[in-house]
Amino acid sequence: MATHHDNDFHQTGEIPKAQTKAIWRTFAILVGLTSLEFIFAFFMEASTARNAIFIILTIFKAFYIVAEFMHLKHEVKALIWSVLIPMALIVWLMVALISEGSYYFESVTNYFN
Template sequence: MATHHDHDLPAGEIPKPQTKAIWKTFFILVGLTAVEFAFAFAMEAGTARNAIFIILTIFKAFYIVAEFMHLKHETKGLIWAVLLPMALVAWLMVALISEGSYYFESITNYFK
């Protein structure tokens, strides 16, 4: 490990760590994951449960990107440059999943 007496270090005081917001975000993320597990066991599988999972996931993604990756504190331009393309990916996802359902229905009906 490193020596604890680096002579090239400036002699200035090191400020105290400010970690309150970091741990708060951590507990929010753990809490949201715990809620997801509660739903996984307490609720019957279905569209409603899936919707809850996706909403909770978006909340988790928000906290990771906004707080941990600091995007919330960047300029508006950077925020839009990152979020807008991702919105298009979400659109593609919805479009292709319904395409999958259509494909499934057409092949099952075709071979009937």
């Protein structure tokens, strides 16, 4: 069985055109997100808002990296949701464990004081 590929060098005799525009766009987006993270990390006063903004920007950057470099944005929607839903549940679990852990720490330290 023969397979046909549109960009196959051996079939057409032409070298496929480089996709440098997409590479530079990805580079610019990642540089922009990283610079925003640095701006918030170094120039904003330490607070819960700064941490929340930093975490949200990091999550956006992680999703973009997964979409671009792991080619998730080119997959079918069912596969995308099968990756995103467990990730959302893991984030929810982390938030729940952190809040419960801080409550437990406060109750134990108040009990022994």
